[in-house]
Amino acid sequence: MKGKKIILGITGSIAAYKAAILLRLLVKEGAEVQVLITKAGKEFITPVTLSALSGKPVESEFFASTDGSWHSHVDLGLWADLMLIAPCSANTLGKLANGICDNLLTTTYLSAKCPVFIAPAMDLDMYRHAANQKNISILQSFGARIIEPGTGELASGLSGKGRMEEPEKIVNILNDFFKSQERFAGKKVLLTAGPTYEKIDPVRYIGNFSSGKMGYALAEQFASQGATVSLISGPVQVKAVHPAIETIPVVSASDMFEAAMTRANQADIIILAAAVADFTPEKVYDDKQKRGKDSLQLSLRPTRDIAASIGAQRKPEQILVGFALETSQEEANAIHKLQQKNLDIIILNSLNDPGAGFQHDTNQIKIIHKNTKVTSYELKSKFDVAKDITDYIFELL
Numbered sequence: 001m002k003g004k005k006i007i008l009g010i011t012g013s014i015a016a017y018k019a020a021i022l023l024r025l026l027v028k029e030g031a032e033v034q035v036l037i038t039k040a041g042k043e044f045i046t047p048v049t050l051s052a053l054s055g056k057p058v059e060s061e062f063f064a065s066t067d068g069s070w071h072s073h074v075d076l077g078l079w080a081d082l083m084l085i086a087p088c089s090a091n092t093l094g095k096l097a098n099g100i101c102d103n104l105l106t107t108t109y110l111s112a113k114c115p116v117f118i119a120p121a122m123d124l125d126m127y128r129h130a131a132n133q134k135n136i137s138i139l140q141s142f143g144a145r146i147i148e149p150g151t152g153e154l155a156s157g158l159s160g161k162g163r164m165e166e167p168e169k170i171v172n173i174l175n176d177f178f179k180s181q182e183r184f185a186g187k188k189v190l191l192t193a194g195p196t197y198e199k200i201d202p203v204r205y206i207g208n209f210s211s212g213k214m215g216y217a218l219a220e221q222f223a224s225q226g227a228t229v230s231l232i233s234g235p236v237q238v239k240a241v242h243p244a245i246e247t248i249p250v251v252s253a254s255d256m257f258e259a260a261m262t263r264a265n266q267a268d269i270i271i272l273a274a275a276v277a278d279f280t281p282e283k284v285y286d287d288k289q290k291r292g293k294d295s296l297q298l299s300l301r302p303t304r305d306i307a308a309s310i311g312a313q314r315k316p317e318q319i320l321v322g323f324a325l326e327t328s329q330e331e332a333n334a335i336h337k338l339q340q341k342n343l344d345i346i347i348l349n350s351l352n353d354p355g356a357g358f359q360h361d362t363n364q365i366k367i368i369h370k371n372t373k374v375t376s377y378e379l380k381s382k383f384d385v386a387k388d389i390t391d392y393i394f395e396l397l
Helices: 016-028 047-054 073-079 090-097 104-111 124-128 130-141 167-180 213-224 253-266 306-313 330-340 382-396
Strands: 005-010 032-037 082-088 116-120 150-153 159-163 188-193 198-201 204-206 228-233 245-249 269-272 279-281 300-302 319-326 345-350 366-369 374-376
Touching (some): 005 104, 016 032, 016 047, 016 082, 016 167, 032 047, 032 104, 073 104, 082 090, 082 104, 090 104, 116 130, 116 167, 124 159, 188 253, 213 228, 213 269, 213 382, 253 306, 319 330, 330 345
Parallel strands (some): 005 032, 005 082, 188 269, 228 245, 269 319, 319 345
Antiparallel strands (some): 198 204, 279 300, 345 366
């Protein structure tokens, strides 16, 4: 962390007292820290304390009261290598998720070009409230990294999840992040994500429920760790954030096949996370098919198998990763696919696991190696699942 420029944002939470310890540890690690504090945050810890620890004036207002000089949120956002908001109250989480910038901290967040880490701190009922959890999911979809709060005694006297993670643990997380930023440097990653749509007529198609969230989370993780990512994506509502991600939009299984085969030879790591249709209509009608007395009969033919085709012509030094979403005999089916398609590993998730599979913000996976060793993981956010997968692939390299 030596020489890194870090913005430390402090909001109105009793956990603000931990910010002094956190700030001291960051400075001790060699970081240059600029503290931004909200009006409510100053009710819990004084700027004088924080300024003494950071060696810099603590900023809170857009304009200095003495001479009217402007504290530029744009310059701050460009200056930082990382922004850490700790503690982050439920109020500030809501503002960040919805683009409300009524103070210097939230405005700087919207201007920040750097990675953002957020350490929530609040009472357990506030933390688990649906609105708060939605805000966390939104921020994760924007690329923010959530440092999960710990479980224990809270300021309210209750006990549960909501207390800000301990400063020492946060510093370790940031150190690990900076170390990981370059571990895929120079590597080219090819990723597929999302569903495919197989046209029946101009207004109807055969598709599936894939949201693309898992593939996009993987793309963000690889890009944040130094890789150049080509993301071939079916129709989804999510967007890639990191500038090192090139998104190639496709619609059908045929489109995805052509895009993947064209780029596969140049990739070091190939991850096939898309839910590609296994069948496509033999005939596509030029006009919308009207409801009538007779049934509409569709004849389907198999689509071309992307994983098998890449597996058949892959180079020995390439890493090839597949996904398997199963509903029965999960491990046996996944191992069969792994071996049949010449994969190095396969990521298995089951629709029988609550919170896993399509549309969810969470996933629960097993990673199966080609030697059939199975590594199981707990239910996590798809962002954290993506981190587990990149960690595993790094070990393979």
